[in-house]
Amino acid sequence: xxxxxxxxxxxxxxxxxRIMLECSQTKGHDRMYWYRQDPGLGxxxxxxxxxxxxxxxxxxxxxxxxxxxxxxxxxxxxxxxxPNQTALYFCATSVQAYGYTFGSGTRLTVV
Amino acid sequence: GQxxxxxTEMTATEGAIVQINCTxxxxxxxxxxxxxxxxxxxxxxxSYNVLDGLEEKGRFSSFLSRSKGYSYLLLKELQMKDSASYxxxxxxxxxxxxxxxxxxxxxxx
Numbered sequence: 377x378x379x380x381x382x383x384x385x386x387x388x389x390x391x392x393x394r395i396m397l398e399c400s401q402t403k404g405h406d407r408m409y410w411y412r413q414d415p416g417l418g419x420x421x422x423x424x425x426x427x428x429x430x431x432x433x434x435x436x437x438x439x440x441x442x443x444x445x446x447x448x449x450x451x452x453x454x455x456x457x458x459p460n461q462t463a464l465y466f467c468a469t470s471v472q473a474y475g476y477t478f479g480s481g482t483r484l485t486v487v
Numbered sequence: 488g489q490x491x492x493x494x495t496e497m498t499a500t501e502g503a504i505v506q507i508n509c510t511x512x513x514x515x516x517x518x519x520x521x522x523x524x525x526x527x528x529x530x531x532x533x534s535y536n537v538l539d540g541l542e543e544k545g546r547f548s549s550f551l552s553r554s555k556g557y558s559y560l561l562l563k564e565l566q567m568k569d570s571a572s573y574x575x576x577x578x579x580x581x582x583x584x585x586x587x588x589x590x591x592x593x594x595x596x
Contacts, residue, residue, distance in 0.1 A: 407582075418586045419530075419586040470584075472582045473578070473582055478529035478531075479529060
């Protein structure tokens with residue numbers, strides 16, 4: 377099994393719908409992150425969490441919310457999806473001073 | 488502010504050597520990572536430098552100069568499978584990685 381698992385892998389949804397992307401990890405890392413990536417652009421940070429009681433906004437948090445249900449689980453929600461939220465979404469985990477481990481990504485299309 | 492600068496795209500020939508440069512500015516510094524990302528896939532770890540100098544790992548080497556805010560990734564004996572984006576990511580004082588847009592490397596036969 378993968379260390380960091382994202383579900384679903386692909387999703388097509390309609391404008392205005394609520395959607396949740398889920399991330400779970402077996403690495404025992406405290407830190408978890410949600411990024412989005414658009415074609416030709418770098419990773420942009422949406423939200424991050426350093427432990428279960430800690431949630432922080434990233435550079436592009438508008439239109440998104442998150443929930444850290446347990447150390448191993450970090451979910452990203454789009455309350456009312458819009459077409460410009462079409463992107464590739466990555467979850468990542470880390471331990472202080474070590475690199476990040478990424479999930480396989482969720483390709484989200486909003487029509 | 489925090490800033491990463493690396494070329495947008497580079498082209499090289501199979502079997503050759505290519506050097507991808509990166510300059511950075513961060514709030515504090517706890518090392519610099521290089522990741523490889525194939526199109527549509529997740530980034531994967533390539534190398535980590537925390538002290539000045541060259542780290543070699545097989546066909547890939549990475550160099551760091553902290554005083555210059557400069558790093559490079561050197562890829563030798565290029566293979567077609569090396570066609571990917573290469574992401575330079577310094578780690579700031581809060582142990583968070585700062586991501587640039589990456590360098591898309593195109594390998595030609």
